[in-house]
Amino acid sequence: MKLCFADLHVHTALSPCADDEMTPPRIVERALAEGLAMIAVCDHNTTGNAAAVQMAAERATVEAAVERADAKAAAGRTAATGTPSGDGLTVIAGMEVTSVEECHVVGLFPDAAAAAAAGAEVTGLLPAAGEGYAEFFGEQHLLAADGTRCGAEPAALATATPLDVGAVVALVHRHGGLAVAAHVDRRSFGVVGQLGVFPAEAGFDAVEVSRHVTAGSPKLAEHAAFGLPLLRSSDSHTLDTLGSARTALRVAAPTFAELALALRGAEGRSVAVA
Amino acid sequence: MTLDDIARELELVELVPPNEVERAAEVTRGYASDLLSDVLAHAPAGGVLVTLQVHLNVIAVAGHADLAAVIFAGGRRPDDEVVAKAVDEGLALYGCEADTFEIAGRLYALGVKGSRA
Numbered sequence: 001m002k003l004c005f006a007d008l009h010v011h012t013a014l015s016p017c018a019d020d021e022m023t024p025p026r027i028v029e030r031a032l033a034e035g036l037a038m039i040a041v042c043d044h045n046t047t048g049n050a051a052a053v054q055m056a057a058e059r060a061t062v063e064a065a066v067e068r069a070d071a072k073a074a075a076g077r078t079a080a081t082g083t084p085s086g087d088g089l090t091v092i093a094g095m096e097v098t099s100v101e102e103c104h105v106v107g108l109f110p111d112a113a114a115a116a117a118a119g120a121e122v123t124g125l126l127p128a129a130g131e132g133y134a135e136f137f138g139e140q141h142l143l144a145a146d147g148t149r150c151g152a153e154p155a156a157l158a159t160a161t162p163l164d165v166g167a168v169v170a171l172v173h174r175h176g177g178l179a180v181a182a183h184v185d186r187r188s189f190g191v192v193g194q195l196g197v198f199p200a201e202a203g204f205d206a207v208e209v210s211r212h213v214t215a216g217s218p219k220l221a222e223h224a225a226f227g228l229p230l231l232r233s234s235d236s237h238t239l240d241t242l243g244s245a246r247t248a249l250r251v252a253a254p255t256f257a258e259l260a261l262a263l264r265g266a267e268g269r270s271v272a273v274a
Numbered sequence: 275m276t277l278d279d280i281a282r283e284l285e286l287v288e289l290v291p292p293n294e295v296e297r298a299a300e301v302t303r304g305y306a307s308d309l310l311s312d313v314l315a316h317a318p319a320g321g322v323l324v325t326l327q328v329h330l331n332v333i334a335v336a337g338h339a340d341l342a343a344v345i346f347a348g349g350r351r352p353d354d355e356v357v358a359k360a361v362d363e364g365l366a367l368y369g370c371e372a373d374t375f376e377i378a379g380r381l382y383a384l385g386v387k388g389s390r391a
Binding site for chain 2: 101102164165187192193194195196197199201
């Protein structure tokens with residue numbers, strides 16, 4: 001088992017409220033600079049940019065490997081310093097779904113295809129963005145792996161779905177995903193703020209705390225009382241906050257399957273608020 | 275005003291009838307909110323809650339806040355599980371087509387005031 005760090009709640013420029021600088025290459029660059037082994041792309045009610053960020057991460061890994069090989073060949077002796085380690089970045093395809101009670105639920109999916117299927121189902125429930133929408137809520141940029149804009153999402157992503165919390169969790173599970181109660185410490189859009197008490201019957205796999213709850217904070221015990229593993233994520237909408245809250249993973253490798261095992265505390269794996 | 279008076283005056287749909295204690299009680303306070311944590315913190319005991327939330331937690335929160343009844347506004351209706359829980363808890367439930375603003379205004383006109391009025 002090895003220790004690595006994850007930020008499992010990051011938005012791209014597809015989320016209307018996120019900054020335009022949240023493009024696949026810049027998110028990957030920032031995550032690597034922050035020393036993260038894993039991030040999860042979780043836009044509001046869509047998975048439209050998740051595969052592009054995954055592709056950008058793969059490209060960055062290949063480019064780093066080529067750079068290292070070149071440097072090694074050029075130097076002809078010791079390995080060059082200053083290049084990133086070859087571990088790369090794992091990008092989990094996720095989505096932050098808004099329930100009918102206006103609770104935010106993060107779904108983390110095993111691969112891009114499962115995420116896309118779940119995303120299509122959720123986005124399909126939303127009304128069209130319509131005239132003047134972007135002016136009030138922001139642009140919804142669909143991006144390619146290199147950051148090029150390839151279109152705008154036509155659905156109103158800032159709208160709540162008609163699904164209640166339990167139905168959102170069930171949808172995530174139906175697509176093989178893990179369901180996380182997003183930023184439970186926050187007054188707005190957290191399940192506790194919206195529903196008064198934690199909905200134990202909904203079947204969440206984990207609980208997320210925001211960057212405002214630090215390791216060692218007495219608040220943590222309160223959230224741990226829900227009896228689920230705790231994640232700490234940045235929910236970043238801008239590059240400068242990416243990685244500002246993180247989860248320590250003790251896993252064999254930074255993969256979705258290992259994350260799922262770590263949430264269950266299987267065979268020496270674990271997650272912890274970092 | 276008792277719950278029966280209010281239900282009759284506002285033509286509310288009775289989903290779960292009040293129990294005998296509630297039926298005899300005067301309702302003088304009300305609260306309107308869809309944030310259940312806010313309801314928990316601020317709704318007046320013995321009062322009525324107007325909300326759009328039909329989640330199961332409404333019943334738990336209403337019980338905790340010692341409310342007399344919940345009125346679901348805007349034509350929203352809770353599912354059977356929520357209704358059954360309200361029956362267990364002895365909490366009266368009503369539905370109405372009017373939106374929150376409208377129903378709160380009509381309650382106020384009947385003499386039901388806010389928690390701080």
